[in-house]
Amino acid sequence: MQNLTQRMVAFMRRNWYALIVAALILIWLYGRMRTNPVLFAQFVVDGIRLGFVYGLIALGYTMVYGIVRLINFAHGDVFMVGAYTAFYATTRFRWGFIPAMGLAMGVCAFLAVIIERVAYKPLREAPRIAALITAIGVSFFLEYFTALDFVFTPNFINYTPLPIRFQTWDVGGVTFSNVMLIVIGVSLLCLAVLWYLVYRTKLGKAMRAVAWDKPTARLMGIDVDLVITFTFAVGAALAGLGGMLYVILYPQIRTFLGVMPGLKAFIAAVFGGIGSLPGAFIGSLIIGMIETLSQGYLSSTLRDFIVFSVLIIVLLFKPTGLFGESAKEKA
Amino acid sequence: MKSRFLGQSWLFWLAVLLIFLVVQWVVMPRFTEFRRMSWVIFPCIMAIICLGLNLIYGFNGQFSLGQWGFYGIGAYASALITYHWTQRVTFPIEGVTLQIPAALQRIVPLAEMQLFHIDAGRSALLLFALLAGGALAAIISLGFGYVVLLRLGSDYFGIATLGFTVMVQVLLINSDLVIPETKGARGMIGIPQMTSFFWAFALLVLALVVMRNIIYSSTGRAIISVREDETAAQAMGIDTLRYKTMSFVLGSFYAGLAGGLYAHLYAFLSPSYFSFQRSFDPMIIIVFGGLGNMTGTLLATFVWAISLEGMRIWLPQGFEAWRFVIYPIALLLLMLFRQQGLLGRVELGFLRAPRWPLRKLGGADMPPAVAAAAAGSAQVEE
Numbered sequence: 001m002q003n004l005t006q007r008m009v010a011f012m013r014r015n016w017y018a019l020i021v022a023a024l025i026l027i028w029l030y031g032r033m034r035t036n037p038v039l040f041a042q043f044v045v046d047g048i049r050l051g052f053v054y055g056l057i058a059l060g061y062t063m064v065y066g067i068v069r070l071i072n073f074a075h076g077d078v079f080m081v082g083a084y085t086a087f088y089a090t091t092r093f094r095w096g097f098i099p100a101m102g103l104a105m106g107v108c109a110f111l112a113v114i115i116e117r118v119a120y121k122p123l124r125e126a127p128r129i130a131a132l133i134t135a136i137g138v139s140f141f142l143e144y145f146t147a148l149d150f151v152f153t154p155n156f157i158n159y160t161p162l163p164i165r166f167q168t169w170d171v172g173g174v175t176f177s178n179v180m181l182i183v184i185g186v187s188l189l190c191l192a193v194l195w196y197l198v199y200r201t202k203l204g205k206a207m208r209a210v211a212w213d214k215p216t217a218r219l220m221g222i223d224v225d226l227v228i229t230f231t232f233a234v235g236a237a238l239a240g241l242g243g244m245l246y247v248i249l250y251p252q253i254r255t256f257l258g259v260m261p262g263l264k265a266f267i268a269a270v271f272g273g274i275g276s277l278p279g280a281f282i283g284s285l286i287i288g289m290i291e292t293l294s295q296g297y298l299s300s301t302l303r304d305f306i307v308f309s310v311l312i313i314v315l316l317f318k319p320t321g322l323f324g325e326s327a328k329e330k331a
Numbered sequence: 332m333k334s335r336f337l338g339q340s341w342l343f344w345l346a347v348l349l350i351f352l353v354v355q356w357v358v359m360p361r362f363t364e365f366r367r368m369s370w371v372i373f374p375c376i377m378a379i380i381c382l383g384l385n386l387i388y389g390f391n392g393q394f395s396l397g398q399w400g401f402y403g404i405g406a407y408a409s410a411l412i413t414y415h416w417t418q419r420v421t422f423p424i425e426g427v428t429l430q431i432p433a434a435l436q437r438i439v440p441l442a443e444m445q446l447f448h449i450d451a452g453r454s455a456l457l458l459f460a461l462l463a464g465g466a467l468a469a470i471i472s473l474g475f476g477y478v479v480l481l482r483l484g485s486d487y488f489g490i491a492t493l494g495f496t497v498m499v500q501v502l503l504i505n506s507d508l509v510i511p512e513t514k515g516a517r518g519m520i521g522i523p524q525m526t527s528f529f530w531a532f533a534l535l536v537l538a539l540v541v542m543r544n545i546i547y548s549s550t551g552r553a554i555i556s557v558r559e560d561e562t563a564a565q566a567m568g569i570d571t572l573r574y575k576t577m578s579f580v581l582g583s584f585y586a587g588l589a590g591g592l593y594a595h596l597y598a599f600l601s602p603s604y605f606s607f608q609r610s611f612d613p614m615i616i617i618v619f620g621g622l623g624n625m626t627g628t629l630l631a632t633f634v635w636a637i638s639l640e641g642m643r644i645w646l647p648q649g650f651e652a653w654r655f656v657i658y659p660i661a662l663l664l665l666m667l668f669r670q671q672g673l674l675g676r677v678e679l680g681f682l683r684a685p686r687w688p689l690r691k692l693g694g695a696d697m698p699p700a701v702a703a704a705a706a707g708s709a710q711v712e713e
Binding site: 069071118119122123126127129130131133134136137138139140141143144145147148149154259263267270274299301302304305308309311312315316319320 | 394478479482483486487489490491494495497498501502504505607608611614615618622652653654655656658659660662663666667670
């Protein structure tokens with residue numbers, strides 16, 4: 001963490017004009033905050049809520065990219081499958097919140113293992129574009145196959161009996177809901193578990209070793225294929241959880257649901273430095289915040305434009321994202 | 332050797348003309364309007380985009396997903412030009428109408444053949460609009476490409492260009508705030524329908540020949556060397572940034588040109604068509620045809636378009652929605668069993684690398700066998 005701070009300080013010294021622009025934006029935001037503090041606080045709260053959901057998806061992107069250098073475009077659709085699983089578990093089978101969450105995570109992990117074994121593993125030695133095209137193909141397949149009538153149907157479905165009753169509290173004009181607290185709590189719990197898994201267990205050590213140097217890891221007796229499959233499964237489980245929380249927050253389900261959140265989460269992972277776990281989470285929070293603030297203060301239709309222009313500008317200044325400088329420290 | 336146009340012999344242009352006439356008068360009249368557009372004209376347009384992307388990714392190795400954004404820019408720019416001017420510049424030319432004898436009608440299934448019934452003013456306007464769309468795309472890509480290529484490479488360039496495509500789509504959705512004619516998210520209507528098979532085919536052939544000539548020139552060598560090894564290319568004195576920007580701009584110009592053709596084909600433009608998910612289509616096609624392979628791109632575009640649209644007809648009743656289920660499975664199988672694409676590195680016909688005549692070094696330096704081979708290849712080239 002200290003290393004990270006030093007790097008950030010060094011970066012700011014080199015690119016002082018970036019600092020000036022950031023300061024101007026902060027001053028502008030401060031002005032907006034002074035005019036209507038309650039609205040501003042509400043936007044910030046919404047941004048955090050959205051950012052945590054993006055964070056759960058972004059972790060999967062960043063872990064997979066860190067370990068096999070593959071932009072897994074099918075991840076957003078795994079997220080959609082998680083949302084549907086939770087929906088069917090809670091509305092059709094009357095499962096509770098926690099069992100449904102477990103089911104969504106399990107189904108997504110299983111799906112990701114199948115995808116990895118069928119579509120990505122045979123292509124590990126092939127040129128990277130082949131795996132990328134396969135990922136796009138898997139993404140199309142999940143979207144359009146689940147849109148068939150006998151699978152999930154192509155229509156919008158309203159998530160009507162939500163598994164948890166919505167409760168809102170009004171704290172000085174800012175609305176908090178219990179769903180939001182659950183989102184944040186569950187996300188933080190998952191982050192803690194993931195951190196423990198990656199940095200404090202033998203499996204996590206193996207994951208880091210594989211990300212660092214695959215042939216050497218294999219020489220050290222690590223089952224590289226198993227570790228990669230496990231990484232996919234963990235990422236997908238988090239995406240499934242994210243999918244469930246996302247549809248509880250925005251209760252409308254469709255098979256193309258995963259496209260935009262998937263892209264945003266991917267952008268967030270790139271923003272934070274793809275391959276870095278804390279980077280993905282912080283990037284997601286920033287992207288969520290930018291999105292709600294630009295939607296609230298500038299224009300709701302130009303929201304994506306602002307998000308992507310910020311991304312491109314940040315990439316121009318820091319080509320590997322905010323925290324992605326050390327190429328070797330990947331999880 | 333004598334009479335050559337764009338480096339191709341008169342025999343080549345005769346063959347092109349023959350292909351055009353056969354498709355125009357023998358193949359196209361047998362198709363319905365829908366198939367004429369989606370099986371013949373649209374693949375020509377798509378092939379131009381894919382050729383451009385093949386230059387950027389296949390030959391120059393810059394992973395770009397921005398082709399679709401430039402396509403959208405070109406489409407809207409040229410559509411706006413013709414939308415405003417099409418009523419003002421009109422100069423119809425009275426052509427000739429030939430009666431087709433009954434014996435010939437088995438080949439050309441038409442009662443009469445209308446030749447040269449064209450509007451010279453509108454055709455010139457269309458050409459101008461297409462070039463303007465391409466030029467706008469090229470200018471934007473020059474600015475964007477120069478700034479972004481300077482800093483970013485490989486995956487990050489792909490992400491930035493993907494972002495560009497999304498940004499273009501968002502701007503198109505909001506464009507009615509500035510330009511009311513585009514009607515924003517509702518889609519632009521009232522574009523004259525002017526793209527005929529002639530325009531799509533002629534521009535495709537021109538694009539193909541120009542690209543072939545570039546690839547087999549010293550510029551093309553430099554472009555390919557950037558893909559193979561950027562550091563080595565730099566060490567050999569090649570300005571890699573210049574060649575990267577050059578191929579990016581030319582590829583985007585192709586995309587803009589194709590956008591103009593697309594706008595005037597269906598006479599309707601909607602921002603939802605220019606979504607980033609579709610931007611994978613050209614990428615899929617060039618990988619399907621083989622990276623850095625022009626013949627493969629051409630073939631793959633037609634196979635892709637005809638099979639994807641044809642599945643609407645070939646699939647049994649009630650199974651039309653399976654189209655996009657079969658398509659990714661086919662894609663997956665192709666990638667698993669043939670990663671190098673349909674043709675790999677095999678170029679066919681005039682797209683093959685020309686055999687260069689070896690430079691005559693003077694008798695003493697050159698072993699007799701090589702001198703003979705040089706003389707032989709020089710003769711073949713004649």
